[in-house]
Amino acid sequence: MVNERAKADFTDILDDFRDQMRTITQLQQQRAAVTASASVRGKRVTVTVNADGTVIETKFASNIDDLDYPEIAKAVTEAAQQASAEVARRSREIMAPVSQNRNRLPRLTELVPGMPDLTEALRIPEPPLVSTAPPKAPERRAAEPDSDDSRRNRGGATDSGW
Template sequence: MTNEQRKSDLAEILDGFAEQMRTITRLQQERAALTASATVRGKRVTVTVNADGTVIETKFGSGIEDLDYPEIAKAVTEAAQQAAAEAARRSREIMAPVSQNRERLPKLADLIPGMPDLSKELTIPEPPVVSTAPPKSRERLGGYQATEPNSDAAQPRRSGATDSGW
């Protein structure tokens, strides 16, 4: 193999890697915006979760007064679990191209004898922080901006029992 051929192969690998990183970033942002909902007990309880399966909204429909507290609790749990399972399934679907693309790329060690396998040494960038805002909130409708998990901006607004959103 000529030196020019090796340079060309290396450039191709690096281009593929750069494209893979752009794809990962795009898919992580798509996943961060993901929500899933489940409705149970004759449309009396609906729970919505974010991509991490965190409950971001719970709604009670008409007829909720027909259920006692243990039934409501069980319904909320059931709906949350169904919604979280759906969010997990859709997250896997969104991220599937990453592993498919990775498997197709040749390894540097295959092209350059003695070269370390960089795929084992490089890590996938951390995904953005997933919102816990309700589905139709200003945060979700206006575009989500990731913040550092420990910053004040990442902390959800705490509301009391008298908040009009209850």
């Protein structure tokens, strides 16, 4: 009798898992279709990005010549960053049900007596925030392991110690 109950429970868990996989597939398809646009400088520059944050369109208004080249470059960067942030926000919203469903599934320790709880040990750490600073900005150079400064200090074929 206990064995039949265990089989039924396992079947229910497998059904829940299959439902979860179908849901994830549907949500991933929804997420893949997401785009976002941002306009800056009085809507003179508009950038649209796809779900991965890749720029897929850039538009300049007819009065773009009111800006000089450095202002246009800065505006394009700013609009792309705003659009990418919006895509990331929408993607989190779309994928939120996955986390909610995961929390209602039983843990392995609940199914297998004596199984150690590895939840914390297997938790994937949060990734660090990614800088939006330009390539040669001091904040980015200081964080890069292979920055010019660190290369200079490493020595090499042109090092005076040769």
